[in-house]
Amino acid sequence: MYEFLRDLDRRVIFSLMALAVAVPILLQFTPPEKATxxxxxxxxxxxxxxxxxxxxxxxxxxxxxxxxxxxxxxxxxxxxxxxxxxxxxxxxxxxxxxxxxxxxxxxxxxxxxxxxxxxxxxxxxxxxxxxxxxxxxxxxxxxxxxxxxxxxxxxxxxxxxxxxxxxxxxxxxxxxxxxxxxxxxxxxxxxxxxxxxxxxxxxxxxxxxxxxxxxxxxxxxxxxxxxxxxxxxxxxxxxxxRENEPGIYQEGLRRMAPQLSGHILMVGLIFVGNLVYFMARKRGEA
Amino acid sequence: MLKRTIPMLLAMAAGIVMILAYFFPWLTPLQDQTTVWFNILAAVAFILGGGNLLKVHLKKVSDRREGWAYSMITLAAFVGVLVIGLFKLGVNPLDDFPAQRMAGDFRAEGSGFWYVYEYVFAPLTATIFSMLAFYVASAAFRAFRAKNFEAILLLSTAFVILLGRTAAGVFLTDFLPEEGMLANFRLENLTVWIMNNPVTAGNRAIMIGIALGTASVSLKILLGVDRSYLGGGD
Amino acid sequence: MTHAARRGNATFGVLLVLIGVAIAILNAVALRPGAGTQWTQRTEHVHTLEDGTEVRWTEHEAVSVKEGREMAAADQDAAPLLSRTLGLWGAAILTLCIFSFLLGDNPLYKAAEAIVVGASAAYWMVIGFWETMVPNLIAGLFPEWTRSNFMPRLSEDASVDFLLLIPLALSVLLLLRLAPKIGWISRWPTAFIIGVFCGLRFISSLEADFLSQIGPTIKPLIVIGENGFDLESSFSNIVLVLGTLACLVYFFFSVEHKGAIGKVARSGIWMLMITFGAAFGYTVMGRIALLAGRFEFLFDDWLWLIDPKDAHPAQAFLQTIAPMLM
The missing domain is CATH 3.40.50.10160 (MTH777-like)
Structure with a gap:
């Protein structure tokens, strides 16, 4: 597992990012928003x-x-x-x-x-x-x-x-x-x-x-x-x-779905990256 | 004299007019006039940029340097877009001046230039910048290490922002009350607080530093202390 | 990387584009007939000039496929337009060519990149010419000529603005930079540009980024609200005020960062780390949004897999299976 993660091809990460962004767009869900x-x-x-x-x-x-x-x-x-x-x-x-x-x-x-x-x-x-x-x-x-x-x-x-x-x-x-x-x-x-x-x-x-x-x-x-x-x-x-709100007025709202999964992926990648780093330190490799 | 002194005096005069007009409002017309010229010269800079590109790639092709075939493509794209734009190919005349073809709007929908924008320029530039999403992901996996306290601060802020600016933040800290002291720790509220306080503080300090730096560099140039912009040589 | 490995990567990149296009063609022929088609509404313009000649042209206005089909059914002049359909397919293929770089550098990516470089330089040149040179310089120097050729709406009693000879001269000098022997003369206009720029920057940075930043940083560290001591606001103000000061101390390199100064400078670093963390978060947010924009273009405009803008026939099977999946 450790070796697999350490030597992970970057194209795998590219594919994960592509999926994280593409899938929510295809599924077309829109998370709720509250203004700051x-x-x-x-x-x-x-x-x-x-x-x-x-x-x-x-x-x-x-x-x-x-x-x-x-x-x-x-x-x-x-x-x-x-x-x-x-x-x-x-x-x-x-x-x-x-x-x-x-x-x-x-x-x-x-x-x-x-x-x-x-x-x-x-x-x-x-x-x-x-x-x-x-x-x-x-x-x-x-x-x-x-x-x-x-x-x-x-x-x-x-x-x-x-x-x-x-x-x-x-x-x-x-x-x-x-x-x-x-x-x-x-x-x-x-x-x-x-x-x-x-x-x-x-x-x-x-x-x-x-x-x-x-x-x-x-x-x-x-x-x-x-x-x-x-x-x-x-x-x-x-x-x-208005009724049947035209799609161009919800472009930002729509985009928050791929944003959600993309951000979670980023947090996950940083987390796993650090896991690999600490495992490497434990093994005296880093 | 011609190569160093005159340009230096020109820079000083132009810059000092801009500064003095701030203190003496009756100089404002002169400042405006100078700005008009500055803005026109900025357009010439675009033309200069095109000229430079032409020069570099023609040289590359004539020397048959590695990748000269791609230089040919660059040149073809350059000349093509230039001809389409300058001769207003595919542009319809204005309705009230049908006789003057060159008076039409070169950006109007359906014109040759519009085609270049819509189907070449826009998709290509947009896609090139969107690729950074992939590289930032790869870099995050390999380079973001919690090596010390500073790095941990950086990482945890990034986490809070990334999660707090999406529905994930709301979901993760939904157990906290919406009112009262604890509500501040809901990720979406924490994000707002971070942006309004520590981030504003940090960026404000950076801003003040850059402002002082910019002012001193400007002053050095205008007083003739820094002449590096004149380039080397005589 | 070995030569063979690099070639392998190049093959992957080219394959991505080829497979993508093959799928799109299959999609447009069999799954979603006509996907990627561009429709326009046409208006004929016919004008008879004073000398009796007739000028005519067709104006095309983009309409969505749905609107177009409705218009065509109602006998209005709307139909698919081949050149724009090809344009859209070209744009999608160019998009794939750029993406193919992810799998390895390859000739298709290089060609697309070469097109960007050439096209953008010319693009800016054309815009600089038509939108600043002509109306702001040439129209002022040659009003009559400009009016009869490029800008018929220009006032007939516009007079020549001789002061514009100065920027004209400076422009010519600037362009001489391209000539090897007398290129140095371009230092004159360059110096003018730099002088104006410094003059502008000097005042603006001091005014907006220095003086105006001091006021909002001077805040009470202990806030007394209607209900007495306000802990939240006090804490926020302390972070803002002391944080800004600590960062400034860190930037202050004339004093050695030792002792008390060193401690303050260190807390300044912490504040900056939080700042950079936030900057990173926001940068990621931006990058993902751009990628989502490109994917939406491919899925919506090109492949018709989704239809958020209610533009084309709703045959998005993913939309129908999504509720089942959820």
């Missing part, structure tokens, strides 16, 4: 807004992290739509605009067909410059975005009227996969006017612990990794759930 305070704070920040308030929706991620972040992006957009907020989409990652288009297609035109482009939502698209873009929109948004992503000068877009800088938005909703992302939004946008600018964010697991020191002063709420997404979805479901 940090997610509830994010949700309540949006809930506190009034119809017609402006949210700056920054999609700073790419397909490589979509497994974690797509559910958050969908949930954020849905929440803003349910609350009838005005949505201003932007992206600091080159691939971000593709997710803006997905949100338009899968959420807005499907479930909120009354929303009008240019009046209820606008796509400002991607700009190069990372934190340079955040810095500039904090002072002068119109210079950074002379046109929207469709080439319309922003002076011709009704909902851009009287928008001069980031201070004119009620909340920044950021979905972040790394640099540039939530950290830079805190450093440049929130820091430029801590009393005027509110930020809620959804981020990857890797970033999450690094962002905790900003909460709750500089960051009003945070969806940390897929668990944060699932909690937010459960809150949305509780408040705005």
């Amino acid at each position: 305070p940090i997610v509830r704070d994010a949700f309540e920040t949006i809930e506190a807004l009034d119809e017609g308030d402006r949210v700056y929706m920054a999609f700073d991620f790419d397909p490589a992290s979509a497994g974690e972040l797509q559910p958050m992006a969908t949930a954020f957009v849905r929440h803003a739509c349910e609350k009838k907020l005005k949505i201003y989409f932007t992206a600091l990652w080159p691939v971000g605009p593709q997710f803006i288009k997905n949100a338009e297609r899968d959420v807005i035109s499907r479930d909120f067909p009354d929303m009008v482009y240019g009046e209820d939502f606008v796509d400002l698209g991607f700009k190069t410059g990372n934190e340079g873009v955040i810095k500039l929109v904090s002072n002068d948004l119109r210079t950074q975005y002379p046109q929207d992503a469709r080439g319309t000068p922003i002076d011709d877009i009704p909902m851009m009227e009287s928008v001069a800088s980031i201070r004119d938005f009620d909340v920044i909703m950021n979905v972040s996969a790394g640099y540039p992302g939530t950290k830079e939004w805190v450093q440049y946008a929130v820091a430029s006017a801590p009393d005027d600018v509110k930020l809620v964010a959804g981020c990857t697991g890797v970033q999450a612990p690094l962002l905790y020191p900003y909460y709750p002063q500089q960051l009003s709420g945070l969806l940390a990794a897929i668990k944060g997404a699932a909690e937010y979805e459960s809150l949305l479901l509780g408040k705005y759930g």
Whole structure:
């Protein structure tokens, strides 16, 4: 037994991981979720807004992290739509605009067909410059975005009227996969006017612990990794759930099933790995 | 002079404008202007990146170095995507300007560039990053050893987080009451406490350390003490 | 590893892809007919230009298979689209090619990797050009030309912004880095970029990551609530405040970590270990979520084994046998 475990081929571990993730997906069960305070704070920040308030929706991620972040992006957009907020989409990652288009297609035109482009939502698209873009929109948004992503000068877009800088938005909703992302939004946008600018964010697991020191002063709420997404979805479901809830609004909740078995496998692997280690020590091999 | 002094002065001037504008608001327009240029140059960096890749792989192919056939594939993918994107292949015109084909949205659903994103770029990059799940599992089995007290602390925190952030945590400590002092030890509550207190403390200290480091490095560069960014040579 | 063993691994990797594709074809032909098909709704656009020529194109909008079939039954213009179906199969095969690396390095993986490298570099270049260079630089310098070629919605009375000649010049200098002889001139724009970057970072890191972190760390160590002494909050605050200080002491290398300082520094290490443990936990969480995302793509979009988005015919046998298994 000891030799078997000691010389375990890593492909066996790979297969175990594949099974741990695949089987729950195929069985399609969804464990229950209860929101933690940090997610509830994010949700309540949006809930506190009034119809017609402006949210700056920054999609700073790419397909490589979509497994974690797509559910958050969908949930954020849905929440803003349910609350009838005005949505201003932007992206600091080159691939971000593709997710803006997905949100338009899968959420807005499907479930909120009354929303009008240019009046209820606008796509400002991607700009190069990372934190340079955040810095500039904090002072002068119109210079950074002379046109929207469709080439319309922003002076011709009704909902851009009287928008001069980031201070004119009620909340920044950021979905972040790394640099540039939530950290830079805190450093440049929130820091430029801590009393005027509110930020809620959804981020990857890797970033999450690094962002905790900003909460709750500089960051009003945070969806940390897929668990944060699932909690937010459960809150949305509780408040705005409808009959035959579309599957895209439960992506995070669904993903908690493979998460459960994957985590248990990880704990098991570390445990068995240590068992082997202590057995080896006892035998004087380590 | 041209190779060291001027670039150094340029860096100092640009950086000092950014800093002074914070203290003297009437410099803000100048700061904004500088940022506009910075952001445009960032786009050029993308083009430079492509140019560099082209250079490296063309060299590899022309030298017939090992794996040059894969360099050919890289080059073909590069040129293909570039042509599709820059010439807006497969892009429909805008409805109100049907005569201007080049005015269409190059990212729109159904365009050549959209195909590249949807069926090549997205699946490939997403899968590459998802592979880390396998490697992290293998590493956890082989490398995570409870050798001393510090390692035990690390491992037990990892356990609490891994279990407490799923339904397993709720299930395992379901015997504890939901209210009162003992409720703090329910795994899902313990996780929240760990994140809000020790983890915040640790990360805050790291954050402060990095902030001071960043500030001092920036200052060194702007004052011309650190010139390593100019590279070697004359 | 011996050469033969490596070749053996390569064979396993290639086999994984081949077997996967074979199963998928069998599945799409016999078990779940049409699995992986992509449907679109079509809209014809016909415009007659001023000179009398006709411009026409078909717009395709993705619809789920279910919606598509309903639309087709109602005589709406929806049908499967071959190019997108092939695209989806290509995407799935590329996904398997990457996964095949787990069983050993092999030509299929290497080819897929080569495609990623080339395609992403070009992808970013195209985006940088169309989304920043054109609207923020070229449109400002040549408004009329840009309007008549690329951005017809641009205002007709836009004037030339001569200040943009500066970033144009810097851009050209930066691109000269690719020229061997005069590459050094790219130091000018590089220095400008670094200068701006340092200026931005200097203020922001001090403001957001230093000054703003001090306030929330100064908390009462003994909390008196409505019902008197609050043990839980007091303990939390003590951990937060003393923990932060202890870690900072550990980072403070100018003093030797001996005696009392050494003890504090050691408790700082403990706090950091807890931090890293949490970071590890969250990293694992992230990685598994990404893998689940890819598996869902293969099982749902490609193989139709599951149907969480209510998109295609529900023939998921696992769904029906799951309750029996449980």
